Amino acid sequence: MALFSQLSSIVLPVFICAFIGFLWTKNEQPFDTDLVSILVYKISVPCLIIATFSKVKLDPEALGTLGLASTVLLASGGLVSAVFLRLMGLRFSSYLPAMTFSLAGSMGLPVCLFAFGPEGLAQALVFFTVTSIGTFTVGAAISAGRMSLDKLIREPSIWAAALALWFLWADWTLPEWVVNTTWLLGGIAIPLQLFSLGSSLGELRVSSLSRAIWLSIIKLSLGFFLGVGIAEIFGLTGVSRSVLILQAVMPVAVSNYMFALIYRREPAEVAGMVLISTAITAITLPALLAWLLTGN
Amino acid sequence: MIGGLVVNFGVPCLIFSTLTRLKVSLADFGAAAGVFSIAVLANIIVSMIILRLMKRDVGTFLPGTVFANNGNMGLPLCLFAFGPEGLALGISIFVVSATANFLLGVSFASGKMSLRETLTAPHLYVVIAALGFLFAGIDPPRWLSNTTHIIGGMSIPLMLLALGVSLARLKVSSVGQSLILAAFRIGFGFGAGLVLSWLFGLEGTARGVLILQCAMPSAVLNYIIAARFDKEPGEVAGLVISSTVLSLVTLPALLFVVIHGLN
Numbered sequence: 106m107a108l109f110s111q112l113s114s115i116v117l118p119v120f121i122c123a124f125i126g127f128l129w130t131k132n133e134q135p136f137d138t139d140l141v142s143i144l145v146y147k148i149s150v151p152c153l154i155i156a157t158f159s160k161v162k163l164d165p166e167a168l169g170t171l172g173l174a175s176t177v178l179l180a181s182g183g184l185v186s187a188v189f190l191r192l193m194g195l196r197f198s199s200y201l202p203a204m205t206f207s208l209a210g211s212m213g214l215p216v217c218l219f220a221f222g223p224e225g226l227a228q229a230l231v232f233f234t235v236t237s238i239g240t241f242t243v244g245a246a247i248s249a250g251r252m253s254l255d256k257l258i259r260e261p262s263i264w265a266a267a268l269a270l271w272f273l274w275a276d277w278t279l280p281e282w283v284v285n286t287t288w289l290l291g292g293i294a295i296p297l298q299l300f301s302l303g304s305s306l307g308e309l310r311v312s313s314l315s316r317a318i319w320l321s322i323i324k325l326s327l328g329f330f331l332g333v334g335i336a337e338i339f340g341l342t343g344v345s346r347s348v349l350i351l352q353a354v355m356p357v358a359v360s361n362y363m364f365a366l367i368y369r370r371e372p373a374e375v376a377g378m379v380l381i382s383t384a385i386t387a388i389t390l391p392a393l394l395a396w397l398l399t400g401n
Numbered sequence: 402m403i404g405g406l407v408v409n410f411g412v413p414c415l416i417f418s419t420l421t422r423l424k425v426s427l428a429d430f431g432a433a434a435g436v437f438s439i440a441v442l443a444n445i446i447v448s449m450i451i452l453r454l455m456k457r458d459v460g461t462f463l464p465g466t467v468f469a470n471n472g473n474m475g476l477p478l479c480l481f482a483f484g485p486e487g488l489a490l491g492i493s494i495f496v497v498s499a500t501a502n503f504l505l506g507v508s509f510a511s512g513k514m515s516l517r518e519t520l521t522a523p524h525l526y527v528v529i530a531a532l533g534f535l536f537a538g539i540d541p542p543r544w545l546s547n548t549t550h551i552i553g554g555m556s557i558p559l560m561l562l563a564l565g566v567s568l569a570r571l572k573v574s575s576v577g578q579s580l581i582l583a584a585f586r587i588g589f590g591f592g593a594g595l596v597l598s599w600l601f602g603l604e605g606t607a608r609g610v611l612i613l614q615c616a617m618p619s620a621v622l623n624y625i626i627a628a629r630f631d632k633e634p635g636e637v638a639g640l641v642i643s644s645t646v647l648s649l650v651t652l653p654a655l656l657f658v659v660i661h662g663l664n
Binding site: 110111113114115117118121122125129134135136137140144149215219285289290292293295296297299300 | 402403405406410411477481542543544546547548551552554555557558559561562
Protein backbone atom coordinates (compact mmCIF):
# COMPACT_ATOMS: atom_id res chain seq x y z
CA MET A 106 0.00 0.00 0.00
CA ALA A 107 2.85 2.37 0.89
CA LEU A 108 4.54 1.44 -2.38
CA PHE A 109 1.31 2.00 -4.27
CA SER A 110 0.88 5.43 -2.72
CA GLN A 111 4.50 6.28 -3.53
CA LEU A 112 4.18 5.11 -7.14
CA SER A 113 0.96 7.01 -7.70
CA SER A 114 2.54 10.13 -6.22
CA ILE A 115 5.22 9.93 -8.92
CA VAL A 116 3.32 8.73 -11.98
CA LEU A 117 -0.14 10.24 -11.58
CA PRO A 118 0.91 13.94 -11.59
CA VAL A 119 2.67 13.36 -14.90
CA PHE A 120 -0.29 11.70 -16.55
CA ILE A 121 -2.86 14.08 -15.03
CA CYS A 122 -0.98 17.12 -16.37
CA ALA A 123 -0.60 15.55 -19.80
CA PHE A 124 -4.30 14.66 -19.71
CA ILE A 125 -5.20 18.30 -18.97
CA GLY A 126 -3.23 19.34 -22.06
CA PHE A 127 -4.94 16.61 -24.06
CA LEU A 128 -8.44 17.69 -22.95
CA TRP A 129 -7.59 21.35 -23.54
CA THR A 130 -6.83 20.63 -27.20
CA LYS A 131 -9.71 18.17 -27.60
CA ASN A 132 -12.09 20.91 -26.41
CA GLU A 133 -10.90 23.04 -29.32
CA GLN A 134 -9.19 25.50 -27.00
CA PRO A 135 -6.28 27.22 -28.72
CA PHE A 136 -2.89 25.92 -27.62
CA ASP A 137 -0.15 28.21 -28.84
CA THR A 138 2.74 25.77 -29.17
CA ASP A 139 5.18 28.47 -30.30
CA LEU A 140 4.47 30.69 -27.30
CA VAL A 141 4.69 27.71 -24.94
CA SER A 142 7.99 26.55 -26.36
CA ILE A 143 9.46 30.03 -26.04
CA LEU A 144 8.25 30.28 -22.42
CA VAL A 145 9.53 26.81 -21.63
CA TYR A 146 12.80 26.46 -23.55
CA LYS A 147 14.01 30.05 -23.83
CA ILE A 148 12.99 31.24 -20.38
CA SER A 149 11.93 28.62 -17.90
CA VAL A 150 14.25 25.65 -18.48
CA PRO A 151 17.43 27.78 -18.33
CA CYS A 152 16.12 29.27 -15.08
CA LEU A 153 15.25 25.81 -13.75
CA ILE A 154 18.82 24.67 -14.44
CA ILE A 155 20.38 27.66 -12.68
CA ALA A 156 17.99 27.56 -9.71
CA THR A 157 18.27 23.81 -9.20
CA PHE A 158 22.06 23.75 -9.29
CA SER A 159 22.30 26.71 -6.94
CA LYS A 160 20.12 24.87 -4.42
CA VAL A 161 21.43 21.33 -4.85
CA LYS A 162 25.17 21.30 -4.40
CA LEU A 163 26.35 18.34 -6.43
CA ASP A 164 29.93 17.18 -6.42
CA PRO A 165 31.39 18.42 -9.74
CA GLU A 166 33.21 15.13 -10.27
CA ALA A 167 30.06 13.03 -9.77
CA LEU A 168 28.33 15.44 -12.13
CA GLY A 169 31.01 14.87 -14.76
CA THR A 170 30.68 11.10 -14.43
CA LEU A 171 26.91 11.31 -14.86
CA GLY A 172 27.29 13.60 -17.87
CA LEU A 173 29.75 11.20 -19.46
CA ALA A 174 27.56 8.20 -18.70
CA SER A 175 24.58 10.00 -20.27
CA THR A 176 26.61 10.77 -23.39
CA VAL A 177 27.79 7.16 -23.70
CA LEU A 178 24.24 5.96 -23.17
CA LEU A 179 22.87 8.13 -25.99
CA ALA A 180 25.74 7.28 -28.33
CA SER A 181 25.54 3.54 -27.76
CA GLY A 182 21.73 3.67 -28.00
CA GLY A 183 22.09 5.42 -31.33
CA LEU A 184 24.67 2.91 -32.61
CA VAL A 185 22.71 -0.19 -31.63
CA SER A 186 19.50 1.31 -33.05
CA ALA A 187 21.34 2.14 -36.28
CA VAL A 188 22.37 -1.52 -36.62
CA PHE A 189 18.79 -2.64 -35.96
CA LEU A 190 17.35 -0.21 -38.49
CA ARG A 191 19.90 -1.22 -41.13
CA LEU A 192 18.99 -4.89 -40.60
CA MET A 193 15.28 -4.06 -40.95
CA GLY A 194 15.95 -1.91 -43.98
CA LEU A 195 14.42 1.21 -42.41
CA ARG A 196 15.66 4.72 -43.16
CA PHE A 197 17.90 6.37 -40.57
CA SER A 198 16.66 9.88 -41.25
CA SER A 199 13.12 8.92 -40.29
CA TYR A 200 13.60 6.52 -37.41
CA LEU A 201 17.02 6.97 -35.83
CA PRO A 202 16.33 10.17 -33.85
CA ALA A 203 13.10 8.67 -32.47
CA MET A 204 14.95 5.51 -31.44
CA THR A 205 17.67 7.51 -29.70
CA PHE A 206 16.18 10.58 -28.03
CA SER A 207 13.66 10.17 -25.28
CA LEU A 208 11.31 12.35 -23.30
CA ALA A 209 14.00 13.39 -20.83
CA GLY A 210 12.44 16.80 -20.23
CA SER A 211 8.68 16.80 -19.92
CA MET A 212 8.46 13.28 -18.47
CA GLY A 213 11.94 12.55 -17.12
CA LEU A 214 12.26 15.69 -15.01
CA PRO A 215 9.01 15.43 -13.01
CA VAL A 216 9.39 11.66 -12.54
CA CYS A 217 12.91 12.06 -11.13
CA LEU A 218 11.79 15.04 -9.02
CA PHE A 219 8.90 13.18 -7.43
CA ALA A 220 10.88 9.97 -6.99
CA PHE A 221 14.10 11.43 -5.57
CA GLY A 222 13.42 15.04 -4.65
CA PRO A 223 15.54 18.03 -5.73
CA GLU A 224 18.68 15.86 -5.92
CA GLY A 225 16.91 13.63 -8.44
CA LEU A 226 15.82 16.69 -10.42
CA ALA A 227 19.38 18.02 -10.54
CA GLN A 228 20.72 14.74 -11.90
CA ALA A 229 17.83 14.39 -14.34
CA LEU A 230 18.73 17.87 -15.63
CA VAL A 231 22.24 16.60 -16.44
CA PHE A 232 20.84 13.87 -18.65
CA PHE A 233 18.32 16.31 -20.11
CA THR A 234 21.06 18.80 -21.04
CA VAL A 235 23.08 16.07 -22.76
CA THR A 236 19.93 14.99 -24.61
CA SER A 237 19.22 18.56 -25.72
CA ILE A 238 22.74 18.98 -27.06
CA GLY A 239 22.37 15.66 -28.88
CA THR A 240 18.94 16.52 -30.26
CA PHE A 241 19.97 19.92 -31.58
CA THR A 242 23.23 18.70 -33.15
CA VAL A 243 23.14 15.05 -34.15
CA GLY A 244 19.36 14.64 -34.09
CA ALA A 245 18.71 17.69 -36.23
CA ALA A 246 21.59 16.68 -38.50
CA ILE A 247 20.13 13.22 -39.11
CA SER A 248 16.68 14.63 -39.90
CA ALA A 249 17.88 17.59 -41.93
CA GLY A 250 20.75 15.77 -43.56
CA ARG A 251 23.27 18.39 -42.49
CA MET A 252 24.96 19.47 -39.30
CA SER A 253 24.48 22.95 -37.92
CA LEU A 254 25.70 24.39 -34.65
CA ASP A 255 23.54 27.51 -34.96
CA LYS A 256 20.61 26.06 -33.09
CA LEU A 257 22.80 24.81 -30.30
CA ILE A 258 24.46 28.15 -29.76
CA ARG A 259 21.10 29.91 -29.70
CA GLU A 260 19.76 27.54 -27.05
CA PRO A 261 19.75 29.41 -23.70
CA SER A 262 19.64 26.21 -21.65
CA ILE A 263 23.10 25.27 -22.94
CA TRP A 264 24.42 28.59 -21.67
CA ALA A 265 22.58 28.14 -18.41
CA ALA A 266 24.11 24.69 -17.97
CA ALA A 267 27.59 26.03 -18.67
CA LEU A 268 27.03 28.85 -16.19
CA ALA A 269 25.68 26.51 -13.51
CA LEU A 270 28.65 24.19 -14.03
CA TRP A 271 31.08 27.05 -13.73
CA PHE A 272 29.52 28.29 -10.49
CA LEU A 273 29.58 24.77 -9.10
CA TRP A 274 33.21 24.38 -10.07
CA ALA A 275 34.31 27.72 -8.65
CA ASP A 276 32.10 27.13 -5.60
CA TRP A 277 30.45 30.52 -6.04
CA THR A 278 27.05 31.37 -4.70
CA LEU A 279 24.53 33.36 -6.70
CA PRO A 280 22.90 36.42 -5.10
CA GLU A 281 19.56 35.68 -3.53
CA TRP A 282 17.56 37.75 -6.01
CA VAL A 283 18.93 35.69 -8.90
CA VAL A 284 18.08 32.45 -7.12
CA ASN A 285 14.57 33.70 -6.28
CA THR A 286 13.89 34.95 -9.80
CA THR A 287 15.20 31.86 -11.59
CA TRP A 288 13.45 29.58 -9.12
CA LEU A 289 10.15 31.38 -9.75
CA LEU A 290 10.49 31.27 -13.53
CA GLY A 291 11.75 27.68 -13.41
CA GLY A 292 8.36 26.63 -12.05
CA ILE A 293 6.77 27.21 -15.44
CA ALA A 294 8.71 24.50 -17.28
CA ILE A 295 7.38 21.22 -15.93
CA PRO A 296 3.62 21.88 -15.98
CA LEU A 297 3.67 23.68 -19.35
CA GLN A 298 5.86 20.96 -20.90
CA LEU A 299 3.39 18.32 -19.71
CA PHE A 300 0.35 20.27 -20.95
CA SER A 301 2.13 20.67 -24.24
CA LEU A 302 2.97 16.95 -24.36
CA GLY A 303 -0.69 16.05 -23.82
CA SER A 304 -1.83 18.60 -26.35
CA SER A 305 0.54 17.29 -29.04
CA LEU A 306 -0.35 13.66 -28.28
CA GLY A 307 -3.93 14.64 -29.00
CA GLU A 308 -3.00 16.12 -32.35
CA LEU A 309 -0.69 13.39 -33.69
CA ARG A 310 -1.62 11.96 -37.06
CA VAL A 311 -0.79 8.30 -36.75
CA SER A 312 -0.44 5.63 -39.45
CA SER A 313 0.58 1.94 -39.29
CA LEU A 314 0.67 1.05 -35.62
CA SER A 315 2.23 -2.41 -35.94
CA ARG A 316 5.68 -1.17 -36.83
CA ALA A 317 5.42 1.55 -34.19
CA ILE A 318 4.61 -1.08 -31.57
CA TRP A 319 7.66 -3.23 -32.07
CA LEU A 320 10.00 -0.30 -32.64
CA SER A 321 8.78 1.18 -29.35
CA ILE A 322 9.31 -2.10 -27.54
CA ILE A 323 12.85 -2.34 -28.95
CA LYS A 324 13.58 1.27 -27.96
CA LEU A 325 12.34 0.92 -24.40
CA SER A 326 13.99 -2.42 -23.69
CA LEU A 327 17.23 -1.31 -25.32
CA GLY A 328 17.13 1.76 -23.09
CA PHE A 329 16.64 -0.40 -20.04
CA PHE A 330 19.55 -2.76 -20.73
CA LEU A 331 21.89 0.04 -21.75
CA GLY A 332 20.87 2.07 -18.69
CA VAL A 333 21.54 -0.79 -16.27
CA GLY A 334 24.76 -1.79 -18.06
CA ILE A 335 26.24 1.70 -18.38
CA ALA A 336 25.35 2.55 -14.76
CA GLU A 337 27.30 -0.58 -13.82
CA ILE A 338 30.31 0.31 -16.00
CA PHE A 339 30.51 3.86 -14.61
CA GLY A 340 30.00 2.63 -11.08
CA LEU A 341 26.89 4.75 -10.53
CA THR A 342 24.94 3.98 -7.39
CA GLY A 343 21.89 5.24 -5.56
CA VAL A 344 20.03 8.19 -7.02
CA SER A 345 22.34 8.72 -10.01
CA ARG A 346 21.98 5.08 -11.08
CA SER A 347 18.19 5.25 -10.78
CA VAL A 348 18.02 8.56 -12.64
CA LEU A 349 20.15 7.25 -15.51
CA ILE A 350 18.03 4.12 -15.86
CA LEU A 351 14.75 6.07 -15.61
CA GLN A 352 15.87 8.58 -18.20
CA ALA A 353 17.02 5.75 -20.51
CA VAL A 354 13.56 4.17 -20.46
CA MET A 355 11.52 7.31 -21.20
CA PRO A 356 9.26 7.18 -24.27
CA VAL A 357 10.12 8.68 -27.68
CA ALA A 358 10.45 12.48 -27.47
CA VAL A 359 7.79 14.64 -29.13
CA SER A 360 10.59 16.84 -30.53
CA ASN A 361 11.41 13.94 -32.91
CA TYR A 362 7.94 14.33 -34.36
CA MET A 363 8.50 18.07 -34.77
CA PHE A 364 11.73 17.48 -36.65
CA ALA A 365 10.09 14.76 -38.76
CA LEU A 366 7.30 17.19 -39.58
CA ILE A 367 9.68 20.00 -40.56
CA TYR A 368 11.93 17.85 -42.72
CA ARG A 369 9.15 15.56 -44.03
CA ARG A 370 10.63 12.36 -42.61
CA GLU A 371 7.50 10.22 -42.34
CA PRO A 372 5.98 12.18 -39.43
CA ALA A 373 3.00 9.81 -39.17
CA GLU A 374 5.33 6.88 -38.46
CA VAL A 375 7.23 8.86 -35.83
CA ALA A 376 3.92 10.02 -34.34
CA GLY A 377 2.91 6.38 -33.95
CA MET A 378 6.14 5.66 -32.08
CA VAL A 379 5.61 8.65 -29.78
CA LEU A 380 2.07 7.60 -29.00
CA ILE A 381 2.75 3.87 -28.54
CA SER A 382 5.91 4.31 -26.48
CA THR A 383 4.10 6.76 -24.19
CA ALA A 384 1.22 4.33 -23.78
CA ILE A 385 3.65 1.49 -22.97
CA THR A 386 5.38 3.72 -20.44
CA ALA A 387 2.14 4.04 -18.50
CA ILE A 388 2.66 0.36 -17.62
CA THR A 389 6.44 0.01 -17.60
CA LEU A 390 7.19 3.18 -15.64
CA PRO A 391 5.40 2.13 -12.41
CA ALA A 392 7.03 -1.33 -12.67
CA LEU A 393 10.48 0.18 -13.22
CA LEU A 394 9.98 2.65 -10.36
CA ALA A 395 8.85 -0.14 -8.03
CA TRP A 396 11.99 -2.07 -8.95
CA LEU A 397 14.30 0.91 -8.43
CA LEU A 398 12.66 2.17 -5.23
CA THR A 399 12.59 -1.19 -3.47
CA GLY A 400 16.32 -1.53 -4.06
CA ASN A 401 16.01 -4.03 -6.93
CA MET B 402 -4.52 30.78 -23.80
CA ILE B 403 -1.84 31.24 -21.12
CA GLY B 404 -4.36 33.32 -19.18
CA GLY B 405 -6.92 30.53 -19.47
CA LEU B 406 -4.47 27.90 -18.24
CA VAL B 407 -3.44 30.08 -15.30
CA VAL B 408 -6.98 31.00 -14.27
CA ASN B 409 -8.49 27.54 -14.73
CA PHE B 410 -5.64 25.33 -13.51
CA GLY B 411 -2.66 27.29 -12.20
CA VAL B 412 -4.29 29.52 -9.61
CA PRO B 413 -6.74 26.91 -8.24
CA CYS B 414 -3.84 24.47 -7.87
CA LEU B 415 -1.67 27.12 -6.22
CA ILE B 416 -4.43 27.87 -3.72
CA PHE B 417 -5.05 24.21 -2.94
CA SER B 418 -1.41 23.30 -2.69
CA THR B 419 -0.39 26.26 -0.53
CA LEU B 420 -3.31 25.95 1.86
CA THR B 421 -3.09 22.19 2.38
CA ARG B 422 0.71 22.08 2.58
CA LEU B 423 1.00 24.80 5.12
CA LYS B 424 -1.59 23.97 7.67
CA VAL B 425 -2.50 27.59 8.27
CA SER B 426 -4.98 27.67 11.09
CA LEU B 427 -8.52 28.41 9.99
CA ALA B 428 -8.58 31.28 12.46
CA ASP B 429 -5.58 33.00 10.83
CA PHE B 430 -6.99 32.36 7.38
CA GLY B 431 -10.37 33.80 8.35
CA ALA B 432 -8.83 36.75 10.19
CA ALA B 433 -6.78 37.78 7.17
CA ALA B 434 -9.79 37.56 4.87
CA GLY B 435 -12.09 39.29 7.36
CA VAL B 436 -9.83 42.23 8.17
CA PHE B 437 -9.06 42.67 4.48
CA SER B 438 -12.79 42.81 3.69
CA ILE B 439 -13.14 45.67 6.17
CA ALA B 440 -10.27 47.45 4.45
CA VAL B 441 -12.07 47.02 1.11
CA LEU B 442 -15.30 48.43 2.55
CA ALA B 443 -13.51 51.43 4.05
CA ASN B 444 -11.77 51.99 0.74
CA ILE B 445 -15.07 51.88 -1.16
CA ILE B 446 -16.66 54.51 1.09
CA VAL B 447 -13.71 56.89 1.04
CA SER B 448 -13.22 56.39 -2.73
CA MET B 449 -16.83 57.36 -3.35
CA ILE B 450 -16.39 60.58 -1.41
CA ILE B 451 -13.12 61.46 -3.14
CA LEU B 452 -14.42 60.66 -6.62
CA ARG B 453 -17.52 62.81 -5.96
CA LEU B 454 -15.29 65.65 -4.81
CA MET B 455 -13.12 65.28 -7.92
CA LYS B 456 -16.28 65.09 -10.04
CA ARG B 457 -15.23 61.82 -11.61
CA ASP B 458 -17.60 59.01 -12.56
CA VAL B 459 -17.76 56.63 -9.62
CA GLY B 460 -18.65 53.57 -11.71
CA THR B 461 -15.60 54.08 -13.89
CA PHE B 462 -12.94 54.76 -11.31
CA LEU B 463 -14.11 53.13 -8.10
CA PRO B 464 -12.92 49.59 -8.96
CA GLY B 465 -9.54 51.02 -9.92
CA THR B 466 -9.05 52.82 -6.63
CA VAL B 467 -10.40 49.96 -4.51
CA PHE B 468 -9.08 46.75 -6.05
CA ALA B 469 -5.38 46.08 -6.23
CA ASN B 470 -3.04 43.56 -7.83
CA ASN B 471 -3.27 41.12 -4.95
CA GLY B 472 -2.58 38.16 -7.20
CA ASN B 473 0.17 38.74 -9.69
CA MET B 474 2.05 41.29 -7.63
CA GLY B 475 0.87 40.68 -4.06
CA LEU B 476 1.44 36.93 -3.94
CA PRO B 477 5.11 36.87 -4.99
CA LEU B 478 5.85 39.74 -2.59
CA CYS B 479 4.16 37.94 0.30
CA LEU B 480 6.10 34.78 -0.59
CA PHE B 481 9.49 36.43 -0.80
CA ALA B 482 8.99 38.72 2.19
CA PHE B 483 7.41 36.21 4.58
CA GLY B 484 7.97 32.76 3.10
CA PRO B 485 5.29 30.08 2.58
CA GLU B 486 3.27 31.23 5.60
CA GLY B 487 3.05 34.71 4.08
CA LEU B 488 1.96 33.19 0.79
CA ALA B 489 -0.88 31.30 2.50
CA LEU B 490 -2.20 34.45 4.18
CA GLY B 491 -1.66 36.43 0.98
CA ILE B 492 -3.79 33.86 -0.83
CA SER B 493 -6.61 34.22 1.67
CA ILE B 494 -6.66 37.95 0.88
CA PHE B 495 -6.28 37.31 -2.84
CA VAL B 496 -9.35 35.06 -2.88
CA VAL B 497 -11.49 37.77 -1.25
CA SER B 498 -10.05 40.45 -3.48
CA ALA B 499 -10.38 38.54 -6.77
CA THR B 500 -13.96 37.53 -6.02
CA ALA B 501 -15.00 41.02 -4.95
CA ASN B 502 -13.10 42.67 -7.79
CA PHE B 503 -14.89 40.55 -10.33
CA LEU B 504 -18.30 40.82 -8.74
CA LEU B 505 -18.25 44.53 -7.92
CA GLY B 506 -16.09 45.55 -10.86
CA VAL B 507 -18.50 44.05 -13.36
CA SER B 508 -21.51 45.33 -11.43
CA PHE B 509 -20.21 48.89 -11.35
CA ALA B 510 -19.21 48.82 -15.00
CA SER B 511 -22.35 47.14 -16.31
CA GLY B 512 -24.75 48.64 -13.79
CA LYS B 513 -26.10 45.25 -12.68
CA MET B 514 -24.99 42.47 -10.39
CA SER B 515 -23.67 39.35 -12.06
CA LEU B 516 -23.44 36.42 -9.70
CA ARG B 517 -23.14 33.76 -12.35
CA GLU B 518 -19.54 34.40 -13.42
CA THR B 519 -18.48 34.77 -9.81
CA LEU B 520 -20.03 31.49 -8.80
CA THR B 521 -18.48 29.59 -11.71
CA ALA B 522 -14.95 30.72 -10.82
CA PRO B 523 -12.96 27.59 -9.97
CA HIS B 524 -10.93 29.10 -7.15
CA LEU B 525 -13.93 29.37 -4.84
CA TYR B 526 -14.50 25.61 -4.91
CA VAL B 527 -10.82 24.91 -4.46
CA VAL B 528 -10.76 27.03 -1.32
CA ILE B 529 -13.72 25.05 0.02
CA ALA B 530 -11.98 21.73 -0.78
CA ALA B 531 -8.72 22.87 0.82
CA LEU B 532 -10.51 24.13 3.91
CA GLY B 533 -12.31 20.78 4.05
CA PHE B 534 -8.98 18.96 4.25
CA LEU B 535 -7.71 21.42 6.84
CA PHE B 536 -10.87 21.19 8.89
CA ALA B 537 -10.92 17.39 8.85
CA GLY B 538 -7.23 17.41 9.72
CA ILE B 539 -6.31 14.91 6.98
CA ASP B 540 -3.56 15.23 4.38
CA PRO B 541 -4.61 15.10 0.75
CA PRO B 542 -3.18 12.03 -1.06
CA ARG B 543 0.37 12.60 -2.25
CA TRP B 544 -0.46 12.31 -5.93
CA LEU B 545 -2.90 15.17 -5.50
CA SER B 546 -0.52 17.37 -3.54
CA ASN B 547 2.29 16.68 -6.04
CA THR B 548 0.05 17.44 -9.02
CA THR B 549 -1.33 20.66 -7.58
CA HIS B 550 2.14 21.69 -6.43
CA ILE B 551 3.71 21.56 -9.89
CA ILE B 552 0.71 23.06 -11.70
CA GLY B 553 0.44 25.76 -9.04
CA GLY B 554 4.13 26.54 -9.49
CA MET B 555 3.55 28.03 -12.91
CA SER B 556 0.94 30.56 -11.71
CA ILE B 557 3.04 33.26 -10.09
CA PRO B 558 5.69 33.57 -12.82
CA LEU B 559 3.10 33.41 -15.61
CA MET B 560 0.93 35.99 -13.85
CA LEU B 561 3.93 38.30 -13.52
CA LEU B 562 4.85 37.86 -17.19
CA ALA B 563 1.21 38.50 -18.10
CA LEU B 564 1.23 41.64 -15.95
CA GLY B 565 4.22 42.93 -17.90
CA VAL B 566 2.59 42.08 -21.21
CA SER B 567 -0.70 43.75 -20.30
CA LEU B 568 1.02 46.85 -18.93
CA ALA B 569 2.88 47.14 -22.22
CA ARG B 570 -0.39 46.90 -24.14
CA LEU B 571 -2.45 49.40 -22.14
CA LYS B 572 -3.56 52.45 -24.07
CA VAL B 573 -3.21 55.37 -21.70
CA SER B 574 -5.08 58.58 -22.38
CA SER B 575 -4.28 60.82 -19.41
CA VAL B 576 -1.87 60.61 -16.55
CA GLY B 577 -2.34 63.84 -14.62
CA GLN B 578 -5.46 63.12 -12.57
CA SER B 579 -4.84 59.40 -12.51
CA LEU B 580 -1.67 60.10 -10.57
CA ILE B 581 -3.77 61.57 -7.74
CA LEU B 582 -6.02 58.53 -7.74
CA ALA B 583 -2.98 56.25 -7.87
CA ALA B 584 -1.47 57.98 -4.86
CA PHE B 585 -4.79 57.55 -3.10
CA ARG B 586 -4.95 53.84 -4.01
CA ILE B 587 -1.56 53.11 -2.50
CA GLY B 588 -1.55 55.68 0.28
CA PHE B 589 -5.04 54.97 1.58
CA GLY B 590 -4.46 51.23 1.25
CA PHE B 591 -1.29 51.50 3.28
CA GLY B 592 -3.01 53.62 5.95
CA ALA B 593 -6.02 51.31 6.13
CA GLY B 594 -3.75 48.28 6.47
CA LEU B 595 -1.73 49.96 9.20
CA VAL B 596 -4.75 51.12 11.21
CA LEU B 597 -6.73 47.89 10.84
CA SER B 598 -3.80 45.67 11.82
CA TRP B 599 -3.38 47.83 14.92
CA LEU B 600 -7.15 47.76 15.68
CA PHE B 601 -7.31 43.97 15.36
CA GLY B 602 -4.01 43.35 17.06
CA LEU B 603 -2.37 41.63 14.08
CA GLU B 604 1.34 41.04 14.43
CA GLY B 605 4.30 39.70 12.50
CA THR B 606 3.48 37.97 9.23
CA ALA B 607 -0.28 38.56 9.49
CA ARG B 608 0.29 42.30 9.91
CA GLY B 609 2.91 42.48 7.18
CA VAL B 610 0.81 40.58 4.65
CA LEU B 611 -2.28 42.71 5.32
CA ILE B 612 -0.41 46.01 4.89
CA LEU B 613 1.44 44.73 1.82
CA GLN B 614 -1.72 43.49 0.12
CA CYS B 615 -3.64 46.67 0.98
CA ALA B 616 -0.97 48.89 -0.60
CA MET B 617 -0.66 47.13 -3.97
CA PRO B 618 -1.15 49.11 -7.18
CA SER B 619 -4.46 49.05 -9.04
CA ALA B 620 -5.37 45.66 -10.57
CA VAL B 621 -5.01 45.06 -14.31
CA LEU B 622 -8.40 43.34 -14.13
CA ASN B 623 -9.97 46.80 -13.70
CA TYR B 624 -8.70 47.77 -17.11
CA ILE B 625 -9.91 44.52 -18.65
CA ILE B 626 -13.40 45.12 -17.24
CA ALA B 627 -13.38 48.79 -18.25
CA ALA B 628 -12.38 47.83 -21.79
CA ARG B 629 -15.07 45.17 -21.99
CA PHE B 630 -17.83 47.58 -20.95
CA ASP B 631 -16.21 50.57 -22.65
CA LYS B 632 -16.01 52.62 -19.46
CA GLU B 633 -13.19 55.02 -20.35
CA PRO B 634 -10.55 52.26 -20.57
CA GLY B 635 -7.83 54.79 -21.41
CA GLU B 636 -8.38 56.62 -18.12
CA VAL B 637 -8.47 53.39 -16.13
CA ALA B 638 -5.29 52.30 -17.90
CA GLY B 639 -3.69 55.55 -16.75
CA LEU B 640 -4.61 54.69 -13.17
CA VAL B 641 -3.25 51.14 -13.46
CA ILE B 642 0.02 52.28 -15.03
CA SER B 643 0.65 55.25 -12.78
CA SER B 644 -0.07 53.27 -9.62
CA THR B 645 2.24 50.50 -10.82
CA VAL B 646 5.00 53.00 -11.54
CA LEU B 647 4.35 54.67 -8.21
CA SER B 648 4.67 51.31 -6.48
CA LEU B 649 8.21 50.99 -7.82
CA VAL B 650 9.01 53.87 -5.49
CA THR B 651 6.73 52.96 -2.60
CA LEU B 652 7.43 49.22 -2.55
CA PRO B 653 10.95 49.29 -1.10
CA ALA B 654 9.78 51.62 1.66
CA LEU B 655 6.68 49.51 2.18
CA LEU B 656 8.72 46.30 2.44
CA PHE B 657 11.04 47.97 4.90
CA VAL B 658 8.10 48.97 7.09
CA VAL B 659 6.37 45.59 7.05
CA ILE B 660 9.57 43.64 7.67
CA HIS B 661 11.30 45.86 10.18
CA GLY B 662 8.32 47.61 11.76
CA LEU B 663 7.89 51.33 12.17
CA ASN B 664 10.21 51.86 15.09
